[in-house]
Amino acid sequence: MKKIIFRKFLFDYLNFFLIALISSATVIWVFQAVNFLDIMIEDGRDYLVYIEYSLLNFPKTTSRIFIFVLFFSLYYVTTKYELNNELILFWNFGINKINLVNFIFKISIFLMIFQIFLNSFIVPNAQNHAKSLLKKSEVNFFDNFIKGKKFNDTIKGLTIYTEEKGKNGDLKNLYIKRELENGQFQITYAKTGKFKLIGNIPILEMNNGATITSGNNSVTNISFSKSDFSLANLKSNTATYIKTQEMHSTKLIKCLQNIYNFTEKKIIKNDKIKNCNIENISNIFKEIYKRFIVPIYIPVVSIIAIMLIILSKENHKYQKLRIITFLIGFFVILFSETTSRLVSKNLLENILLFSIPFFLMISLYLFLLFKFNKIKKI
Structure with a gap:
């Protein structure tokens, strides 16, 4: 009992x-x-x-x-x-x-x-x-993490900024800074831009801008009316330690x-x-x-x-x-x-x-x- x-x-x-x-x-x-x-x-x-x-x-x-x-x-x-x-x-x-x-x-x-x-x-x-x-993990929803008037550095070695983001995803006054090897960098700015997929590859399509590249003690400036920026194979900026x-x-x-x-x-x-x-x-x-x-x-x-x-x-x-x-x-x-x-x-x-x-x-x-x-x- x-x-x-x-x-x-x-x-x-x-x-x-x-x-x-x-x-x-x-x-x-x-x-x-x-x-x-x-x-x-x-x-x-x-x-x-x-x-x-x-x-x-x-x-x-x-x-x-x-x-x-x-x-x-x-x-x-x-x-x-x-x-x-x-x-x-x-x-x-x-x-x-x-x-x-x-x-x-x-x-x-x-x-x-x-x-x-x-x-x-x-x-x-x-x-x-x-x-x-x-x-x-890979960053898949690129269109989601970009916010107007906010710097985003989610992707390792890449900073993206846009002055305005429309309801349809249109980006205005884009600024992109990409870090290269040996302390070099690349800056791209464009008046408009928009994310799109070509196959399974995410692409940022930019219009009316220029790309400035710093390297080998020189600076190059290339203007463009249209340019595609590939976002494939980019790693997250999450701490790995x-x-x-x-x-x-x-x-x-x-x-x-x-x-x-x-x-x-x-x-x-x-x-x-x-x-x-x-x-x-x-x-x-x-x-x-x-x-x-x-x-x-x-x-x-x-x-x-x-x-x-x-x-x-x-x-x-x-x-x-x-x-x-x-x-x-x-x-x-x-x-x-x-x-x-x-x-x-x-x-x-x-x-x-x-x-x-x-x-x-x-x-x-x-x-x-x-x-x-x-x-x-x-």
Whole structure:
């Protein structure tokens, strides 16, 4: 019977948690996806690139709200059980309060491991793939990213400006600057212009203008009544360097091992791993903190939420306990997210900061153990 009761509690808890997590993440993701429309409209990329790029950001959104939704779910389910007198079944069938705490603690450990896996592998890989997607994608909708009275440098080595853009796509007073090799450049201006496709090749057709080319210590000026400017095989100007948050977790750990040489007690540099240098050491520590340490707060907030069973709803202090429990849990979550700013280059200071969730976990568990044993003796 005890297994059935625990199974029912677990089902209600995880069911509410999954629904709340997916719903919340989807709502936030939709708002983010609207902002990602700039990738297609402003930069002129394909619809499929926009959809895939947006989907690749869903894991990151999920990971950011994971711990709060988990705490709120356990808080809500525990409160619901108490208000509906369902917790009495636990006590009537010989289940001690510390048994329920141990059960929740074990479940939170599994959720913590999943969160570490999500933060350490799924999210960085998704972010890295999203960056690669933009880097490799082509600018297809050239007619979309050109706006009147606005310089556009979406295409690498190319700047386009037009004074006015008509509703039918006609461009007036065009200015195009193209960077060439060895610091040389080419400037083209025209009175009118318009995008068109010849086969699958995008062409900018320009009328009544001139092209100025700088090269070999000389300048050439060629006037034209009509000229076609090919936009084929042009690369996006999207940043191609890998950010620290996009690095694989194994590389982050190896980077720390290489930077801190404990045997020789000196700092070295690893050029084989990108962003692995002394100047970036604080960012590496911050990323490790977010991926491996913040999830450890999951058992902490789980123990805080289950503190609701200390008192029954008949006790006049129960409402006060609910408010205090929620505020403590919210503060711990806020603390876990904001303390990444306290991460520094100092290894000892970081170790002390990283040990806080372990200290809180042990302290809260011992507090409940003492509390319930004291109640049992009374």
